[in-house]
Amino acid sequence: METDADIKRPCLFRQSGDGKTGKTTRDLTDLPSDVFLLIISHLSPQDNILCRRVSRAWLAAFTSDQICRNFMRWHFPRCREMRKLPDAPKQQQWAQIFPRVAQRYHHLRAAKPRLVEKIDVVQETKQKGPHRGVEPWNRQLRFDKHNAEFQYRDPTWCVDDGVLVYQESVSGRYVAYDLETRHRFSIPFDGTDKTVRRLRLAYGVLIFEWCEREPYHRLNDRETVHRHFATAFDVQRSSSRSSSPQASIVRSVSSPSSWSITFRSEWKIHFLGLPLNHHDRFFSAHTATHYALYLWQPNRSPWGEEDPLEQLTVWDISFPSAYRPSLDPSGANRPDPDLAPVVVRRFTWRELEFLGLRQRHTPSLREILLDERNIYVHDEDHRWLVGQHSPLSPPRHHHVRCTGVPFAGLGPRWLDECCADGDVHMSFCPRAGSATARVGGARRPLGLEGTWPGRAPCWRHEEFPYLTVSDVVDPRAGIRVVARQCFMMEALSAFVLPKISVESGEDEGGEEEEEAPEVRFPDEMWAELMGKGRICGDERWVVGEDREGKITVVRF
Incomplete structure (x- = not known):
């Protein structure tokens, strides 16, 4: 009968220089x-990095650009660097x-x-000052x-695509x-004698909504009127002259070095x-x-007459x-309507009432999107x-609704209401309870992104009794950071989809993603980020405001 001592254990041999075979175990x-790739594919990202410290041979192997690119493909296929790969330089330094x-x-x-930054x-x-938000x-x-x-009130800052716009407390200038x-660029907006009501950066366009500090005329015996305007700027990346791959080591985009901020238009x-x-x-x-x-x-x-005045107006601002x-002020130099921002649709209060959008004295409007x-x-x-503006007959649950109306041409009204149900205190929604649909996972409707504006905001009550105050959604990366509140309880959480998930909501084997x-x-x-009830960002950072009014940048 064969015993354990009789079993020969396998070993690897290395051929010596004189032709003799030495019983020497090979290195990995x-x-x-x-x-080698089959073995290291089972290592975690942390283990892959620690393996660089074993020896010089291991350092050379685990810092190979081809090997590190495989690590990125295995562990972080949806990260920003991999999504920007078609626009990246041909020789990326994947080891770094x-x-x-x-x-x-x-x-x-x-x-x-990893780092918390205060601004x-x-x-x-x-009173009259550089910024007074809309109530x-x-x-x-x-x-x-x-x-x-x-x-919550609107913050005095805005952020989009990695650019934070705010007014410096020392110099008083607006910067991007x-x-x-971590470079700052001046914005050509002169805030002298202006009161900014709101600023917003989206789709590469920065808009300041502002009014003159001095009143233009008197409305009645007690109130004065200030002229209100909107000023738009184009915010675009400027490419670096250097084509060296080292320029992309600290940046996830190929070679951006600065931002170009130019005036586009202004309208009343x-x-x-x-x-x-x-x-x-x-x-x-x-x-x-x-x-x-x-x-x-x-x-x-x-x-x-008691009903408030309501109006919904849409401008075409595409032409500089x-x-x-x-x-x-007199409008004597007003150009041709086709050469300036022009109103393309105006909904009067009668049309808003017909569409079911009139708010009257108990408004429920949360936001408008385009x-x-x-x-x-x-x-x-x-x-x-x-x-004062609460409903006279409260709903029996948390009710949310989205109404979509075409402003270009004719078409039917889109209506998407929350399908929540429950008793007089609790609200249950089949769409809620999962972050997958919000970040563009398997549970979203086919062909619709998780952040599509036509969906009713059911994410607000997805985890009863918590009320979702704000969230950061990066659907391409499959990441969501969400802030929930339940009166005296607050929770700030992060959701990261499994690394094998893709935007279609199926893994490589065609199966649905896990929760x-x-x-x-x-x-x-919570106190560091939710002072204004809003957080913004993506997979790299989360931006909010603390209770002292300072901007907080949480970096990962």
Whole structure:
């Protein structure tokens, strides 16, 4: 009978220089390439990086650009660097890119910031000053003597595509801060004698909504009117002259070195002007070609009419124009309508009532959004709402709705309501409870992105009794950072889809993705990020505002 001692254990041999065979065990790096790749494919990203410290031979093997590119393809196929691969230089230094991406996802999956950066900005003022935001609706949540904000004020900053726009507290100038290169670029917007009501960066277009600090005329015995305008700037990347691959080591885009910020156009958003008070409100949205504004004003008619004045207007802002109506009060130099921003659709209060969008004295409008041909109005009501604008007959659950209307041509109205159901206190929604649909995973409707504006915002109540205040969605990376609140309880969590997931919602074997894991940030991060109830960012960072009014940049 054969015993363990009789079994010969396999060993590898190396041929010596004199032709003799020595019984010497080979190193892992001496194996054939296909066998070596098969073995290291089972290592985690952290183990792959630690293997560089074993020996010089291992350092050379594990820092090979081809090997590191395979690591990126295996572990981080949806990261920003891999998505930008077609536009990247031919010779990428993957040996330096891979540990940087591995570090980012290590902190992101653990919900632990690698670095927290603070930025001082100009604060909002209630009197005449550089910034006075538009008042939100007077609606708060109240349940069992606990109160919570339902709609927050707009922040004095905005961020998109890795560019943070804010007004410096020391110099008073507006700057664009590249979060990746940490370079600042001046914005040619003169805030002297102007009060900014709102600023927003989206689709490569930066828009300032502002008014003159001095009133233009008197509305009545108690109120004065300030002329309101919108100024648009094109924000575009400028490529670097250097074609060296080293230029992309610290950047995930091929070779951006600066930003080009140029004036596009300016237009008046109200023909008479608006008072600076707590009653007149407007909501806006824009794309690269259109700008929409919903206006809500209390009725000041002396004839006893009570319903507020409402109007929804859409401009075409695609054509650049040097004309500035703020410098031409009489309108004597107004150019041809085709050579300046022009109104393409105006919905009066009668049309809004016909479409089911009129708000009256109990408004439920949360936000408006745009795409190429439609405008979407998101409405939201809650059973626990109190305040001047709360509903007289509260819904029996948290109700959200999206109404889409074409502004170009004719077409049917799009209506998507929340299908929540439950008792008088609890709300259950079949769409909620999973981050997969929100980040563009398997549960989204076929052909629709997770952030498509035509969907009702069911993500607001997806984890009852928590109310989702804000979230950061990076659908291409499969990542979502979400902030939820339940009156006295707050939770800031991160969702990262499995690494094998793709945008179609199926893995390599054609099976659906698993539920996205949830990891909570430390409790103190709520106070650092949710001062204004809004977070922005992508897989590289999360931007918010703390309770002292400073911008917080959490880097991974």
